[in-house]
């Protein structure tokens with residue numbers, strides 16, 4: 001059995017229900033694994049990380065299979081905000097330089113950029129229709145002080161800055177105090193992108209299984225084996241790509257090393273041109289604000305507005321209802337002209353943090369043949385896809401050609417073991433106070 005650290009509700013249909021993306025395209029039908037199957041490489045988890053790994057391996061001629069516990073797009077990859085942007089670490093660049101040195105930080109940052117370009121290339125190469133929009137990403141100041149800091153940052157980097165009073169004239173009207181745009185990144189429909197990756201991986205020869213959870217995992221002389229309810233998969237090399245849906249025992253090495261955290265999103269009905277004008281938000285830019293507990297939002301090509309934020313710390317029907325009410329009230333505060341606009345869809349899902357605040361992508365220490373990619377700190381559209389590309393090289397025993405920082409290869413344990421979620425309320429309270 002999978003041993004997970006949130007209440008069962010977090011892993012069920014409750015938080016997942018009413019996700020807008022489900023209505024935008026049908027899921028592909030993958031078979032269930034119903035026999036013992038042997039492949040060169042087995043992958044556990046069918047999100048961006050697992051499918052990108054599978055695609056890159058299959059294209060290299062490797063016999064690869066993915067087992068997904070639920071249905072295609074069930075995890076975070078099928079229910080996120082669709083921001084394909086820089087990010088992946090929660091560690092700031094100054095702290096990263098202090099802890100890991102300048103060179104490592106530069107390699108990490110080159111990887112972050114390459115991750116966005118990788119998604120761009122995958123979409124183009126495989127002809128994926130993913131409803132993309134936005135030129136780069138815009139950060140909105142939530143306070144006058146944050147606005148002044150953004151202005152200084154823009155002066156130092158040459159980025160575009162828009163002053164508070166000019167925001168609405170630039171289509172960025174809301175309760176904000178300035179905006180700065182970074183030229184890299186774009187927004188997409190994550191479900192269409194994910195299924196595009198899946199189709200490309202299948203065409204290249206990967207086998208994809210749904211409703212086939214790995215219930216346990218073990219190694220013997222012949223390699224790695226995972227048991228599923230109706231079958232078994234065996235492989236010389238195995239990749240863990242389960243991120244926020246990981247278990248303490250698959251593999252046991254993961255116990256205490258990852259911290260799932262929830263994020264919640266709402267989508268409105270399409271806004272008319274008049275409604276958009278009334279709020280002054282007509283821009284196609286994807287945006288987030290400067291709060292530590294940040295909001296992220298964008299007007300999608302069909303006129304619907306997507307608005308998300310870090311979710312609650314508890315998971316139950318009551319906690320879910322509470323966070324959805326809070327999300328709505330934050331939206332109303334920031335975009336007062338849209339108070340009466342119906343939010344037709346709202347849902348939540350799991351992201352994943354690590355103790356050292358950087359992703360883990362690499363071979364699992366002291367477990368020959370075992371690899372993992374996870375902990376993108378809520379930014380896995382680009383970084384999860386990129387992790388898949390790195391993992392495909394590593395699994396084949398190659399040194400990745402793409403930037404691969406050493407800091408991706410350590411994953412220290414959190415204190416408190418399975419009770420480590422107790423660390424989060426004080427951390428969130430502190431971040432909330434800082435805002």
Ligand SMILES: Cc1cc2nc3c(=O)[nH]c(=O)nc-3n(C[C@H](O)[C@H](O)[C@H](O)COP(=O)(O)OP(=O)(O)OC[C@H]3O[C@@H](n4cnc5c(N)ncnc54)[C@H](O)[C@@H]3O)c2cc1C
Nearest residue numbers: 045047048049069075076077080081083214349379380381
């Ligand atoms: C609400 C929300 C909004 C987000 N917004 C953004 C955003 O705008 N931009 C961005 O970059 N990132 C965003 N993220 C984060 C992003 O979605 C994730 O970082 C990314 O999808 C992780 O991909 P993954 O493949 O590693 O994991 P997932 O997509 O979570 O996939 C893991 C899969 O593993 C499966 N699994 C788990 N255990 C087993 C097992 N034992 N056997 C078989 N399968 C198993 C699960 O069923 C799941 O489908 C958001 C996340 C959420 C929840």
